[in-house]
Amino acid sequence: MPGTVPAPGPESAGDASPHGSKVRVENVAVRLGGNQILDGISLEVAPHEFVCIIGTSGGGKTTLLRSVAGLLPLSGGSVHLDGEPVVAPTPRIAMVFQHFGLFPWKTVRTNVEYGLRVQGRVADDTGERVDRLLRIMNLAHCADHYPHQLSGGMKQRVGIARALAVEPELLLLDEPFSAVDAITRELLQNEVLELWERSADTTGMLITHDIDEAILMADRVVVIAGPPGRIALEVPVDIPRPRSARSVRTHPGYPQLRDTLWNALQTGETP
Template sequence: MSEHTQEVVSVESLAKTYESDRRTVRALSDVNFGVDDGEFVCIVGPSGCGKTTLFRIIAGLEDATAGAVKLDGKPVSGPGTDRGMVFQEYGLFPWRTVAENVAFGLEEQGVEEPQRSARVDEMLQLVGLDGFADAYPKELSGGMKQRVGIARALAVDPELLLMDEPFGAVDAQTRDMLHGELLDIWSETDKTVLFVTHDVEEAVTLADRVVVMAADPGRVREIVTVDIERPRERTDSEFANYVERIRGLIGE
């Protein structure tokens, strides 16, 4: 793990409560952690631990009840181009080509055409889809669609890449391939990544640190630093030890 100095994301005493006529649900309670510049952090936990709620608050799609999320020291108060997002559902526009999908955020930012095209070409090359610029989403496999999603998120050069179970809809073989590609992209772009998954092996494959959450209410149980050289082999005993330790924390 490279030495990170500056904290890009800080989650401070975050709480989220949902009120309904019948009851109050505490989805998150006193969640605290930070993500350093260029760090890859995964969030895991049992279902109902508030992983997606936490993700949505960091993304600016939902408000916290208490506490704050800060990006580069500034409170998050809504969505912004400083955060690129990749979801499990690919979220591509079926009527736009691959290149047009990747260009979407750049158009929203008002980036001029020649510069926009150059950036799209660069991103498609980065994710290995430079031959598919004119294809439509329906012509792509699941793994390719997710690469388009990653290219689109990175095109606007966000401070933080937020990924919510991005490989949950692809088969295991494709997922393994995408893990390697994502780590290559991460090391090439020096992006800060926050990645939500329910798959402990995926978290140990990818992360510098794993934030393990507990449920009822959602809170941080422990933060585990994965101190294994990359690329990591799932057959390695050290890898298995981390997986076992994190599964034990989730199961407690």
């Protein structure tokens, strides 16, 4: 069973009852190529909660996220979104990948519009919605550029804008900031948090290797140990929002929280 380290202050969003869960992962197991990647993962995410999942390489973090997205078959257990089983990709879930996944023959604008067009959701306000996202993500000046004309950070902004354009109920992010420089990474973190906070209907799950990133962005941090992947620890982040990298590092609860997560990553065990 995963351990939970209590934190002072208000009850965490992650303490919602099963009946109030947006996402419910129940005893999920995944085998790929004869290897057991996940073994008995159970996790609940409350509506509009932002959960970060951290762990060492090969522990099954990305496999868990792809399972939640309906992209991988399960060898055991189940995934539910609002009580409905997720057995295949659904327009209610959007995923941002580590390596952009942009169409090189499409412009920034048409890449962002892509999900809406595939879902047949192009409407009179589509252009306005796309323009708003381009402005928020600082992409308006390059709306007609192609991916080869963009920096890594700009490409990732396009991928994030494309996911948000469909207004997903569940936003899944698989290490979306790992391929950019430190300054761009912090800017992107702030932009994603701002967009998530504005959208009360969107729940977020982020995979990261970075403990500080997880503390900055999460309502709750889940540590995955493996292989095979299992939940070693769940910790609520009791630091007020809105947050910045500076406000997190100067918060009195930060050192103990970071040490707890670091120790769980090193040992793969619940303290």
